[in-house]
Structure formats: structure tokens, C-alpha cells
Amino acid sequence: MAVPDVKENFSGTINEVTIGATSEEGGTRTSTVTIGGETGYPMLGFEAEYPHPPAFALEISTAGVEGWHDECRKHLADVAGDLGAWAAKCEEWGADMICLCLDAAHPDNEGRSPQQCADDVKRVLEATGLPLLVWGTDVDEVDNNVLPKCTQAAAGENCLFGTAKEDNYRTIAASCLADNHKVLAEAPSDINLSKQLHILLRDVGVDLADMVMHPTTGALGFGMVYIYTTIERGRIAALSGDRLLQQPVLVNIGKEIGRVKEAVSPAQADPQWGSHEVRAPLWESASAISYVESGAELLVLRNPEALRQAKTAIESMWP
Amino acid sequence: MPNVTFQPAGRTVEVAPGVTVLEAARRADVPIRNECGGHGVCGRCVVEIRRGEVERRPARHTPPAGKDLACRCVITGQDVEVFVPAESRQVETEVTIRQVEALPQAFPPAGAVVEKVSLQLAPPSLDDNLADAERLVRKLQKWREEDNYSISLRLLRDLPLELRHAEWNPEVILSVEPWGRRVLRAGPPRGRALCLAAVDVGTTTVKARLLAPGAHRVASCYNSQTMFGPDVISRIVHCQRDEEQGYADLQLRVVGDINRLLGELVRESGLERSDVWGVVVSGNTTMMHLLLGMYPIWIRREPYVGCAYLLPSVSPRDVGLKINPEGRIFCLPSVSSYVGADITAGVLATGLADREKPSALIDLGTNGEIVVGCRDFLVCCSASAGPAFEGGASASGSRALPGAIDSVCGGERVSWETIGGAAPVGICGTGYIDLLAVLLKEGIMDKTGKFAPGAPGVRRLDDDTLEYLFVSAEEAGRDDDIVLTQADVDNLIRAKGAIYAAGNVLLESLGMTWSDLEAIMLAGGFGERLNKDNAVTIGLLPDVPRERIEFVGNTSLAGALMAAQDATGYWRTREIARSMTYFELSTHPGFMDQFVSACFLPHTDPERFPTVTGAG
Structure with missing residues (x-):
């Protein structure tokens, strides 16, 4: 008896989004990153197309590594004071993209000016040929002052800028449109809220194909399951033809791991948890691998060792 | 304990620290207007603290300079003197009288829940020596095919005298009861209307x-x-x-x-x-x-x-x-704790339970209830919508009374009409529906209902708060501006989202969609001038051919009226209540999801509203 064909065919496809522009495309990047394009549920190579493996960005911050845990800091001791050197190091470690966080502009930090932030963006673009993700402060007023300067400074480079939120999307959308960047749309753990935000962005002129969605992120053991199922639900709707959910998904893991006690507590404080050197990157890479299995395409990490582990694992199982 | 004195009433009350000025006013019997229950939302309880210090709690509604909201001021240890301006005083809520069509019948009609009948009893004699009460009942039994009558002891005590005063031609007043009829009065004709x-x-x-x-x-x-x-x-x-x-x-x-x-x-x-x-x-x-x-x-x-x-x-x-x-x-009977007599009355008044094809009745009250059914079945559910569509708990909300803005048009300048053409005093439900639709179309707010900074009429109150100035105090028939606050919009969107989502859950449970319904009857006391297109534009009502949407007015009152005029209607409400199947939404797994997706203008799924969004 013949084995029945159980392959599922879906009407929808995840959007392909390219970040970065090489000199032919009017930018200065030496490489670009394309994510999305899948035609089925994650990892089911027998029935769907997976044209692009997930991309990994390493996070660098204008506020340095203050508050980052020791296992991250130990890799960054030489470069944390110099954004350019830090970015170049990330490229060396195998990152596909750089995620530049403008933390220093946050009023709780030094309140770096919009112009200074724009200069930071330029410095990173000069130091690395990788595509760039620029992440604001999550303070609406600050973002609205800082991000337009930064999109301008990066004009032509086709970066990804975030985050646009339901309460604050107009300014970032307008400046991304003006300077031809992609928009990172953040809505907390609910596909309806994601859809609503995508409609709002579309209403102010952003093409649905120019968005990447961030359903917010939870670390392994700390809410990951919620986000995992949100991504899954979104994926089911997207593949069934819902254009408002066909955006590729980003998760920002490194920052979340930084809040997980099990991942950041040094061995002398919690000896029962074993070697911190093993535990910290493992928590980060395990979270990342799980998210890839839920469908996430772009993952932001902090720890270069976690990046190595996650990339190795994904390469071995990517269909 | 500190004393709180209210002026100009001149009343003083002693209260414990921690009590709000609003509560103190209640205890001093100086009622202050307040429509949100003392939550700092409606902004009606404006007072002036003339002497002493109070602790001020944050409010969603900012009072005019130098004034305070009574519900947000907490008495500390000090004596306080409070001036209550005329517009904040509320001795009793005003009664509004509205003309409606006169009822055709003479009163009371035969078969009403209370009836009057004039009887001619044969006086007792040695041959016919039935007791007075039994004599009355014997006659009543002949008058109506009804065996069971009850006369209270109080009535019995007076009955012999009353019947004799009436010279055995008493006027009898009776009420209908499940077991028969109750005699409410028997005596000489009162010569008055019943x-x-x-x-x-x-x-x-x-x-x-x-x-x-x-x-x-x-x-x-x-x-x-x-x-x-x-x-x-x-x-x-x-x-x-x-x-x-x-x-x-x-x-x-x-x-x-x-x-x-x-x-x-x-x-x-x-x-x-x-x-x-x-x-x-x-x-x-x-x-x-x-x-x-x-x-x-x-x-x-x-x-x-x-x-x-x-x-x-x-x-x-x-x-x-x-x-x-x-x-x-x-x-009138209720169905469940959240589907009440107003709904059984509505089903009676609209004839929903007699229809051949399924239709829906949506009652847009403070609690929004939805009934779907026909003569074969009735299902219902309830969604807490809040008083937004009745003009309650909104910054400039009003009931549908003269001066309430009940219709709004877009264009170069947003224009409005009021009930009776009076100077505007506030916005009623239909006005809010129009206003949301107009502001959305004009781009003054986005599809989540957030005001666009810098749009015409949108002003900034502080860093985080925008509001829409609708009618300035100069044009309004009141002392302050008529505004739409962000909190108002959020309330309205939640209210309409709850209604739409509830209806959707009910229909999905029946394996039906909105377009399977022959009619969608919208009931409520929010004004008669509902603009159907606008109600669909904001996603309050489903995008169905407009002729299927009917505005049926206050069906709760209409049903009560029908039941009063005709006791069979009263019995019918009991049958309706017993036959309705109630869906509990609070434990329904799909409701929350439907609700979140409905809290958007018109809806997160544009395909559900093709005539609004252009999606197919």
C-alpha cells in the first residue's frame, strides 16, 4: 500500500524582508540579510520551502555593558567602550547583523542627544559591513526625538528601526518612510494587537512587506511559552492567508536572559546550578533554538558563545 | 474628627480622616452631581475647597483651575469648608418628559394585569344566604372563566360595609396572578380613572x-x-x-x-x-x-x-x-444574573420569539445583551459594555435630552445637531457613534482611537494626554467645553468591542454568521437618530445590508407596557425567560480573543467590514 501524501499546502507565504543595502543598492553594506519566505510551519522540510535560515544579530549598546552579566562582559571587556570595535568584533564572531541599542539616550542614563545618537549610528556603520538594526529607548518622547535623526544618518543603508508601538508609531513610521528603512513593529504577545499595529502602520504609508514584527520576548522559563504560542498562532493565520500577520518575527533574547536569575547568577552565589560559564550561554542558546522552532526568523543575542551554540544547532537541523 | 462644612447650604458634618469630600457631602445630605461613582472620570463633582487642606488623588478628568473634584479630595485631619457651585448641585436628578403617541385603547383595557369591573350582585336573602365574600366570588366566577379568587383579610374586614355602601353594585378591581385573580378592591364606584x-x-x-x-x-x-x-x-x-x-x-x-x-x-x-x-x-x-x-x-x-x-x-x-x-x-422575569427582565421584555416587544427566521436583538444598555433566535430557539448572552453609549461616565456625556448632541457630520468643519435644536449641553449615544466615525474618517484619530497629535481640534492637556475639543464653552449651552477625552474614546471602543464580540461568539456557537440573520434589531435609550453607516464604520454593528438593521428604541419599556396592557404578554415573558438558553461569556474560551480583535475601528479583521475597509 502506498503511503498517503499528508503534505499540507497553505495559501499564504511569510514575507521576505531584506535588511541592509550593498553598494549596488545604494548603501555601504558588505552583506545583506533576508529573512522570511517560508511556505509552511517551521522545520517541516518535506512539505514547505525555507529559503532563508534564521538570522542572528548581536546586541551592542551605546550605554556599554553596565548591568550585563559577567559571562557576557568577559567577552566584551576590550571593546565595550568603543561601539565601532564592538561591532567589528560581533562581525568576527559570526553575527549576521548588528543590533544597536540607543540605551544611552534613555533619561535614566546619560540622556544622549539625538545628534550624538546619530553619530553613534554612523560610527557603527563605518566599523562594520553588516546590516543594522537600531533599537530605541522604549521612551516614546525620546524615541520620537532620537530616531528621526538616526534614520537620516543611516539613509540608504536599508536598516531595521524599532520599535513602533500602538501608542507611538507615527514618527518612526514617517522617518523610516522618508529614509527607506524597514520598521520593527512591537505589540505585546497577542496576534490581534500585532494585526492592529500593522494596520495602523499601513494606514500611515508603511508597506506590509516592509515590517518585521516583535511579539515581545520571554526567556526560557520566564514567559517563553506565551510568546511561543503567540508566534505559532500568528504563523497559522499567516499561512492561512492573513496578510496582516505575514511579517517575519524578531525576538530579542539577549536582553531577556539578562533578567533571568538562573542565567546570570555566578557559580559562587548559586553553586547548585553548576558552572556559570556553561549555564549562561546555554540558557540563551536554548531559548533561541526554541524560538526558531516556533517560527521566529530574526534573533537578537548578547553572548557570542550563545550565538555560536545556536548557529551550530540550527545549521544541523535546518531543513 | 474633622468637620466638613458645605456652602452655600451651610451644613456641617463630622467625618473620619480618609473620607472623600463627595462621601462627606452625601452624609451631610448635600448631594453633589456625580455619574461615575466617584472614580474621577465624569468630572461632574466640581467643588471649591475654600478653607483647610485636603489630600488630592489623581483624576482622569482635570477640574478647572482653582476647583477640585469632590471625589478626588480626601479629608485629612483638618476642618474643611467646601463651596458647591450651582452646576455641581444635584438635589434630585432632573426628570425629563417626552411626548409619545397616545395609546389607542381606553383604560384599563380588558385583559390588562389589573382590571376593573362593575358587578351587580343579588343582595343576600334568607333563600340566598351566601356570605358576602362568597357572593362576590360567585359573581366573579361567572364574569370570567376563572375559578380562583383571593381576598385578603384586610379587604374581608371592610367587605360587608363596602358592599352595602355600594348597594350591591360594587366596582371591583382585580389583578392577575399565576393561580388566578386577586381582589384588590370591592366597594362603591370611586368615580376615578384606573x-x-x-x-x-x-x-x-x-x-x-x-x-x-x-x-x-x-x-x-x-x-x-x-x-x-x-x-x-x-x-x-x-x-x-x-x-x-x-x-x-x-x-x-x-x-x-x-x-x-x-x-x-x-x-x-x-x-x-x-x-x-x-x-x-x-x-x-x-x-x-x-x-x-x-x-x-x-x-x-x-x-x-x-x-x-x-x-x-x-x-x-x-x-x-x-x-x-x-x-x-x-x-417581569429575568433569564440569568446578567440577562434580565429588560431582555425578556425586549423579546416580547420585538416579537423575536415569533419570527420564522433567526434575527438578533441587541440591547445597548450599560450591560449589553444580545439575543439571537426565532420561534424555534432563543439564545442570549451578556457583555459588560458600560454606560458610554448612554452618555454616562463620559466627560461630556448626556442622556438623550434637549440640547444633547445626537448627530455629527464631517467635512471641512465637524458640525453637529442637538435634540430640539437647543444649545448643546453634552453628547448622547448616537452623537458619540457619529463623532467616532467622523473623527476616524477625518483622520483626527487612528483605528485604535488614539488622537493624532496636531490634528484640528486635538489639544494637549499634558505630556501623555490629548483630548478633542468638540464644542467650545462659548458655543455650548454650559459653562465649560464639550470635549471627547482619550478615556471616553477608550471606553466607547471597549463598549462596542464587547457588544460585537459577544454577538460573534454567540453566532459562532450556533454555527451562524451575521449575514444569516434576517434582522438585527438595536434597542437602547440612546436617542433615536442612529446613523447605521456610522455604527458600522466604528464596528459597533456588523457590516450587513443596512436595511436589515432596525432601531427599535427602548424595548424594555415597550415590553413592560405590552405586558401591562395585556396579561397574556405578561405570561409570555415568563415563557420567553424559561425558554432562553444563556451563554456565559466570562468562561468562554474564545471571548477574550474576539474582544481584543473587536477593540479596533472597525475591527482587526478588515474582511469582516468590507464596505468600510474596502477589503473583500
Whole structure:
């Protein structure tokens, strides 16, 4: 008896989004990153197309590594004071993209000016040929002052800028449109809220194909399951033809791991948890691998060792 | 303990620190307007603290400079003097009278819940020596094919004299009961009209109509329980807060409101309270509990059970209603703790249970209820919508009374019309529906209802807060601007989202969609000038051919009226209540998801509203 064909065919496809522009495309990047394009549920190579493996960005911050845990800091001791050197190091470690966080502009930090932030963006673009993700402060007023300067400074480079939120999307959308960047749309753990935000962005002129969605992120053991199922639900709707959910998904893991006690507590404080050197990157890479299995395409990490582990694992199982 | 003195009333009350000025005013019997239950939302309780210091709590509504909201000011250790300006005073909520069409029949019609009959009894003789009461019943049994009559002891004591005064030709007044008829009076003809009343006790508004020869008026006022909270939950919480006092407060308030409305109506018709012999009351389950003084607290606790849904007729003496003390009060039956008599009345009034094809009745009250059905089945559910569409708990909200903005048009300049063409005093439900649709179309707010900074009319109150200036104080028939706040918009969107999502869940459970319904009947007391397109534009109503959408007005009052005029209607409401299947949404797995996706203008799924979004 013949084995029945159980392959599922879906009407929808995840959007392909390219970040970065090489000199032919009017930018200065030496490489670009394309994510999305899948035609089925994650990892089911027998029935769907997976044209692009997930991309990994390493996070660098204008506020340095203050508050980052020791296992991250130990890799960054030489470069944390110099954004350019830090970015170049990330490229060396195998990152596909750089995620530049403008933390220093946050009023709780030094309140770096919009112009200074724009200069930071330029410095990173000069130091690395990788595509760039620029992440604001999550303070609406600050973002609205800082991000337009930064999109301008990066004009032509086709970066990804975030985050646009339901309460604050107009300014970032307008400046991304003006300077031809992609928009990172953040809505907390609910596909309806994601859809609503995508409609709002579309209403102010952003093409649905120019968005990447961030359903917010939870670390392994700390809410990951919620986000995992949100991504899954979104994926089911997207593949069934819902254009408002066909955006590729980003998760920002490194920052979340930084809040997980099990991942950041040094061995002398919690000896029962074993070697911190093993535990910290493992928590980060395990979270990342799980998210890839839920469908996430772009993952932001902090720890270069976690990046190595996650990339190795994904390469071995990517269909 | 500190003293709080209220001016210009000149009343002083001693209160413990921690009490709000609003609560102190209540205790001093200086009622201050307040429609949100003291949550700093409605902005009606503006006062001036003239002497002493109070602690100020944050409010969603910012009072004018130098003034405070009474509900946000907490008494500390100091004596305080408070001035209550005229616009904040509320001795009693105003009664509005509206003309409606006169009822055709003479009163009371035969078969009404209370009837009058003139009988000619054969006087007793040695050959026919039946007792007086049995003599009366014998005659009544011949008058109507009905065996069971009951006469109270109080009546029996007077009966011999009354019958003889009437020279054996008494006028008898009877009420219908499940077991037969109750004799309310038998005696010489009073020479006065016998009239009935229909009352709708809404969470936000109380309405009454007299059924009397020539009566053609509906009286309405805000439910003055509102001062204890804008919705049923906060009222029930008030009952728990101060047990005995709490629900006595609420009962006294609503009985007072009904008495005031009936007082106005009988006065206008040249009648007396004692001419009213029967009152049919409709309202949601909690309102019925509070009216009758039944303890309601289990309505809000799982598994959400009320005291009684099928209520007996009761004596006005036991409730405190000032009508003829021998009269009766008929309460229409509820279905569940959140689908009340207002809905069974609505089903009766609209004939939903007699239709051949399924239709829906949506009652857009403070609690939004939806019934879907036809003569073969009836299912219902309830979604807490809040009082937004009745003009309650909004910064410039108003009931549908003269001066309320009930229609809004877009264009170069947003324009409006008011009920009766009076200077605008506020916005009523249909005005809000229009306003949302217009602001959305004009790009003044986005599809989540957030105002666009810098759009015409949008002004910044502080870093985070925008509001829309609709009518400036100069143009308005009141002292301050008529505005739409972000909080108002959020409330309206939640309200419309809850209604739409509830209907969707109900229909999905039946394997139906909105387009399977022959008619969608929208009931509510929010003004008659509903613009269907606008209601669809904001996603309150589904995008179906517009002729299927019908505005049916206040069906709670209409149903009470029908039941009063015709006792078979009264019995029918009991059948309706028994046959309705109730869906509990609070435990429904799909409701929350539907709700979030409906909290968007018009909806997160554009395909559901093709004529609005252009999506196919």
C-alpha cells in the first residue's frame, strides 16, 4: 500500500524582508540579510520551502555593558567602550547583523542627544559591513526625538528601526518612510494587537512587506511559552492567508536572559546550578533554538558563545 | 474628627480622616452631581475647597483651575469648608418628559394585569344566604372563566360595609396572578380613572410611562444609584461595603426615582397617585434585586446566581412605591444574573420569539445583551459594555435630552445637531457613534482611537494626554467645553468591542454568521437618530445590508407596557425567560480573543467590514 501524501499546502507565504543595502543598492553594506519566505510551519522540510535560515544579530549598546552579566562582559571587556570595535568584533564572531541599542539616550542614563545618537549610528556603520538594526529607548518622547535623526544618518543603508508601538508609531513610521528603512513593529504577545499595529502602520504609508514584527520576548522559563504560542498562532493565520500577520518575527533574547536569575547568577552565589560559564550561554542558546522552532526568523543575542551554540544547532537541523 | 462644612447650604458634618469630600457631602445630605461613582472620570463633582487642606488623588478628568473634584479630595485631619457651585448641585436628578403617541385603547383595557369591573350582585336573602365574600366570588366566577379568587383579610374586614355602601353594585378591581385573580378592591364606584404604569429601571436611566386615558408621555431621569457606581458591579460592591446601609441606600434611591417619575406623570395627567393600581417593572437582574431589596451579592460571584428570576407580584407597601397601597407591582422575569427582565421584555416587544427566521436583538444598555433566535430557539448572552453609549461616565456625556448632541457630520468643519435644536449641553449615544466615525474618517484619530497629535481640534492637556475639543464653552449651552477625552474614546471602543464580540461568539456557537440573520434589531435609550453607516464604520454593528438593521428604541419599556396592557404578554415573558438558553461569556474560551480583535475601528479583521475597509 502506498503511503498517503499528508503534505499540507497553505495559501499564504511569510514575507521576505531584506535588511541592509550593498553598494549596488545604494548603501555601504558588505552583506545583506533576508529573512522570511517560508511556505509552511517551521522545520517541516518535506512539505514547505525555507529559503532563508534564521538570522542572528548581536546586541551592542551605546550605554556599554553596565548591568550585563559577567559571562557576557568577559567577552566584551576590550571593546565595550568603543561601539565601532564592538561591532567589528560581533562581525568576527559570526553575527549576521548588528543590533544597536540607543540605551544611552534613555533619561535614566546619560540622556544622549539625538545628534550624538546619530553619530553613534554612523560610527557603527563605518566599523562594520553588516546590516543594522537600531533599537530605541522604549521612551516614546525620546524615541520620537532620537530616531528621526538616526534614520537620516543611516539613509540608504536599508536598516531595521524599532520599535513602533500602538501608542507611538507615527514618527518612526514617517522617518523610516522618508529614509527607506524597514520598521520593527512591537505589540505585546497577542496576534490581534500585532494585526492592529500593522494596520495602523499601513494606514500611515508603511508597506506590509516592509515590517518585521516583535511579539515581545520571554526567556526560557520566564514567559517563553506565551510568546511561543503567540508566534505559532500568528504563523497559522499567516499561512492561512492573513496578510496582516505575514511579517517575519524578531525576538530579542539577549536582553531577556539578562533578567533571568538562573542565567546570570555566578557559580559562587548559586553553586547548585553548576558552572556559570556553561549555564549562561546555554540558557540563551536554548531559548533561541526554541524560538526558531516556533517560527521566529530574526534573533537578537548578547553572548557570542550563545550565538555560536545556536548557529551550530540550527545549521544541523535546518531543513 | 474633622468637620466638613458645605456652602452655600451651610451644613456641617463630622467625618473620619480618609473620607472623600463627595462621601462627606452625601452624609451631610448635600448631594453633589456625580455619574461615575466617584472614580474621577465624569468630572461632574466640581467643588471649591475654600478653607483647610485636603489630600488630592489623581483624576482622569482635570477640574478647572482653582476647583477640585469632590471625589478626588480626601479629608485629612483638618476642618474643611467646601463651596458647591450651582452646576455641581444635584438635589434630585432632573426628570425629563417626552411626548409619545397616545395609546389607542381606553383604560384599563380588558385583559390588562389589573382590571376593573362593575358587578351587580343579588343582595343576600334568607333563600340566598351566601356570605358576602362568597357572593362576590360567585359573581366573579361567572364574569370570567376563572375559578380562583383571593381576598385578603384586610379587604374581608371592610367587605360587608363596602358592599352595602355600594348597594350591591360594587366596582371591583382585580389583578392577575399565576393561580388566578386577586381582589384588590370591592366597594362603591370611586368615580376615578384606573391607571397602570410601565417602568424600565435601567442601570443608568429610569423611564416610566403611565397607561391612562389620554396619557402620552414618557418620563425619565438618571438612576440616582449612579452616585454609588456607574455599573451593576460597582452597585453590588456598594451593597457589600456597608451591608445593611449599602443596599438600603440603593433601594431607597431607585424607589425614590420611580416615585418621582410617577409623581410627575400623574400630576401632568391631572390624576392622583392612588389612581395607579398596577406597575409593571422591567430592568436588568441586578436592578430588579435592588428594587425589591433582595440581596444581590451572589450575582457577581462565581457561579453568578441571583436570588430569584421569576418574581411574584408584590405589594407596593413592601417596596415603598407610592401608588395606591392596595395595588400590585408586577416584575417581569429575568433569564440569568446578567440577562434580565429588560431582555425578556425586549423579546416580547420585538416579537423575536415569533419570527420564522433567526434575527438578533441587541440591547445597548450599560450591560449589553444580545439575543439571537426565532420561534424555534432563543439564545442570549451578556457583555459588560458600560454606560458610554448612554452618555454616562463620559466627560461630556448626556442622556438623550434637549440640547444633547445626537448627530455629527464631517467635512471641512465637524458640525453637529442637538435634540430640539437647543444649545448643546453634552453628547448622547448616537452623537458619540457619529463623532467616532467622523473623527476616524477625518483622520483626527487612528483605528485604535488614539488622537493624532496636531490634528484640528486635538489639544494637549499634558505630556501623555490629548483630548478633542468638540464644542467650545462659548458655543455650548454650559459653562465649560464639550470635549471627547482619550478615556471616553477608550471606553466607547471597549463598549462596542464587547457588544460585537459577544454577538460573534454567540453566532459562532450556533454555527451562524451575521449575514444569516434576517434582522438585527438595536434597542437602547440612546436617542433615536442612529446613523447605521456610522455604527458600522466604528464596528459597533456588523457590516450587513443596512436595511436589515432596525432601531427599535427602548424595548424594555415597550415590553413592560405590552405586558401591562395585556396579561397574556405578561405570561409570555415568563415563557420567553424559561425558554432562553444563556451563554456565559466570562468562561468562554474564545471571548477574550474576539474582544481584543473587536477593540479596533472597525475591527482587526478588515474582511469582516468590507464596505468600510474596502477589503473583500
